[in-house]
Amino acid sequence: MKNKEISLVISDIKEKISLYNLTPKDIGLKEKNLGHKNFQVNKKIIPIKFRDDKGNQWSGRGKQPRWLTKALSEGKVLEDFLVRN
Numbered sequence: 001m002k003n004k005e006i007s008l009v010i011s012d013i014k015e016k017i018s019l020y021n022l023t024p025k026d027i028g029l030k031e032k033n034l035g036h037k038n039f040q041v042n043k044k045i046i047p048i049k050f051r052d053d054k055g056n057q058w059s060g061r062g063k064q065p066r067w068l069t070k071a072l073s074e075g076k077v078l079e080d081f082l083v084r085n
Contacts, residue, residue, distance in 0.1 A: 050081040 049060040056067040068081065
């Protein structure tokens with residue numbers, strides 16, 4: 001019974017954090033006090049800019065993935081993989 005109640009409370013808190021775009025600082029928490037380092041309330045979704053026919057994807061940020069590097073070395077160009085909306 002108590003575990004179910006705790007789960008409901010946690011779910012409610014997460015919903016409100018998301019709804020109001022609260023950060024750990026807003027609610028008086030410091031990142032080092034959260035128990036884990038991956039606490040992110042507002043994780044930004046980065047759109048996919050490049051995709052191949054096998055389903056591999058890359059946002060265009062960071063180092064080029066191996067599948068793209070290999071394709072480029074085989075003579076393809078970056079524009080071949082550009083995702084057009």
